[in-house]
Amino acid sequence: MISLYAAALLSPLLLGSVDAFVPKPLFGGNHWRLASTSTRLDAARHTIPLLDLSDSDIVDRVTVPLPSSHLPDELTTLNLYGMELSRPVHKMMIQEAIEKGDNAGGGDGGATRERAYGHIVSKASDDSLVGAVGCAAEVLIQAARRDIEDESEVGMDAPVAVLYRGCYRFIVREVLKTIPYPVAIVEDLVDDDSSADAANNQLDGDDEDLQFFATMSVGELNRRIMQGVKAVIDYKIHEAKNSKVSPLEQSILEGINSSLMLPDPAAQNEQAEEAAAVFDVFSSSLGDIAPTPREQSFAIAMMAAEICHFDNEMRSKMLQMTDATARLRMVCQKVEEMVDRNQALKITRDLTEPQMDEKELKVGTPQLPPWAAQIKKGTRLEYYWNEEYDWAPGEVVQDPVKIMDEYLINLKFDSDGEVHTLPLNADDKVRWRPAGFNAGRTD
Numbered sequence: 001m002i003s004l005y006a007a008a009l010l011s012p013l014l015l016g017s018v019d020a021f022v023p024k025p026l027f028g029g030n031h032w033r034l035a036s037t038s039t040r041l042d043a044a045r046h047t048i049p050l051l052d053l054s055d056s057d058i059v060d061r062v063t064v065p066l067p068s069s070h071l072p073d074e075l076t077t078l079n080l081y082g083m084e085l086s087r088p089v090h091k092m093m094i095q096e097a098i099e100k101g102d103n104a105g106g107g108d109g110g111a112t113r114e115r116a117y118g119h120i121v122s123k124a125s126d127d128s129l130v131g132a133v134g135c136a137a138e139v140l141i142q143a144a145r146r147d148i149e150d151e152s153e154v155g156m157d158a159p160v161a162v163l164y165r166g167c168y169r170f171i172v173r174e175v176l177k178t179i180p181y182p183v184a185i186v187e188d189l190v191d192d193d194s195s196a197d198a199a200n201n202q203l204d205g206d207d208e209d210l211q212f213f214a215t216m217s218v219g220e221l222n223r224r225i226m227q228g229v230k231a232v233i234d235y236k237i238h239e240a241k242n243s244k245v246s247p248l249e250q251s252i253l254e255g256i257n258s259s260l261m262l263p264d265p266a267a268q269n270e271q272a273e274e275a276a277a278v279f280d281v282f283s284s285s286l287g288d289i290a291p292t293p294r295e296q297s298f299a300i301a302m303m304a305a306e307i308c309h310f311d312n313e314m315r316s317k318m319l320q321m322t323d324a325t326a327r328l329r330m331v332c333q334k335v336e337e338m339v340d341r342n343q344a345l346k347i348t349r350d351l352t353e354p355q356m357d358e359k360e361l362k363v364g365t366p367q368l369p370p371w372a373a374q375i376k377k378g379t380r381l382e383y384y385w386n387e388e389y390d391w392a393p394g395e396v397v398q399d400p401v402k403i404m405d406e407y408l409i410n411l412k413f414d415s416d417g418e419v420h421t422l423p424l425n426a427d428d429k430v431r432w433r434p435a436g437f438n439a440g441r442t443d
Contacts, residue, residue: 046170048100048136049093050129050182052120056087064315065119065137065166066302071289075278078306079166080140086159093117093181094162097139115139116167118186121316129182132172133189133320137164169319191294191324213329218293221328222300226283228335229304233276235342240269275307297324301331308338347374368426371434372407375400375424380435383411383422393435400424 053059061083068079085091094117101115116136124131141163170186177183213221282289282303290296304310305318314334321327375381379396394413401408406425413420424432 045173045185045187046114046116046136047176047183047185048114048116048118049096050118050120050132050134050172050184051090051093052123052129052132052182054120054123058083058085060312064121064312064319065135065164066305066315066319067135067169068166068302069168070295070299070302071282072285075282075289076165077274078278078303081137081164081166083162083164084159085162086157089181091160094139094142094160098142101139118170118172118184120172121319129172129175129178129184133170134172134186135169135319136167136186138167139164189322191298191327192322193294213332216329216332218297218325218328221325221332222297225300225304225328225332225335228332228339229279229307231339232308232335232342233272233279235339235346236272237269237276240272243268279303279307294324297328301327304331304335308335310334368405368407368424369429369432372424372429372432375407375409381409381411382433382435383413384431389415391433 053062063081063083065081066079068076071079085094097117098115114136116138118134118136120129120132120134122133123129139162142160144158144160169189171189172184173187174185175182176185216224282299286296286299290299301318301324305315310318314330317330318327321330375396377396377399380393381396382391382393384390385392392413392415394411397410397412397419400410406423408421409424410419410421412418
């Protein structure tokens with residue numbers, strides 16, 4: 001998925017005008033926002049070309065856009081995506097969307113200047129696109145790729161790089177033509193009026209996890225989602241700031257061709273900070289952005305999906321749902337699963353990091369390893385019994401008891417199933433290690 005940095009990643013590959021992308025600071029530093037090329041795309045009906053990738057080999061490589069027309073332009077930086085199209089029919093469709101928008105005027109009728117196409121996510125039937133649901137996307141940049149070696153344009157058959165932004169959700173009402181690609185009249189798809197106030201409607205089958213959220217009010221679901229998203233952002237910032245790049249990786253990042261995608265900690269940190277800035281403004285301005293409960297539920301769910309990088313399957317489900325409460329339950333479950341997973345990853349990293357490093361060679365009072373505080377029931381550990389039995393793996397059968405600077409650990413050994421209560425203290429810590437960890441000690 002390409003969001004704020006899509007233009008920076010694509011720009012070395014592009015030819016032609018990029019006037020739609022105007023860098024302006026969002027909150028200081030080197031963070032930018034998009035200057036819109038159109039007015040808000042909020043007309044009830046639109047005539048747009050459609051992109052149906054259901055039978056395409058690139059369906060998994062193209063991010064399903066999510067709506068951003070309910071947001072101020074400054075908060076749409078997370079709704080930017082990039083894709084590469086090689087089929088002639090797809091390139092023709094994008095070109096028509098651009099020409100239609102550039103040629104349209106804002107006449108007396110208030111016509112909207114759209115450079116938009118419709119990204120289909122579900123169809124009512126295989127025989128017709130009427131009733132299909134999707135999200136419109138505004139084309140911001142479209143240009144042919146350059147040849148990497150000599151920086152020349154490959155030719156008419158060259159793949160086209162496209163930078164686009166999600167606009168509004170729609171349902172197809174009438175298909176005007178199907179050759180060479182579909183063009184249709186679409187109508188804004190909005191949530192049901194009563195859905196945001198409902199208590200127990202449209203549960204997703206017998207899903208036990210969703211049943212847990214069934215008794216929660218809309219306000220509680222919104223609150224939990226917002227807290228979860230904040231936790232996800234904090235985790236991303238922490239990970240980006242603490243990630244290390246080897247000298248080899250650093251040399252690659254410094255001299256790399258930008259068509260290759262390697263994890264750059266600096267870029268990851270900037271993305272995380274951008275997400276934090278957007279979320280802070282979104283949170284403080286939610287009442288102005290979305291005055292009604294229904295609008296707030298919609299805006300919170302869509303913002304959570306962008307910040308948490310939901311996959312295409314989840315995005316498609318969200319676009320199809322018109323029950324705001326059911327959508328909130330699904331999003332809340334997904335966000336809390338992500339928070340739990342991030343917490344587990346952090347604990348695992350603390351457990352598995354080497355302990356016999358230069359910090360422990362300092363002269364002074366011996367200290368317990370940092371991972372000792374993370375031990376709980378179910379944690380897998382290894383204990384050095386003696387030379388004959390060597391390292392013996394086992395599982396902690398109950399939470400440790402801490403007495404002064406010592407933990408008493410009840411460890412059930414895999415070899416014989418016996419449970420032994422063993423001490424873990426600063427002097428005896430060399431006999432303990434996380435299960436599966438081998439630092440190559442010979443002592």
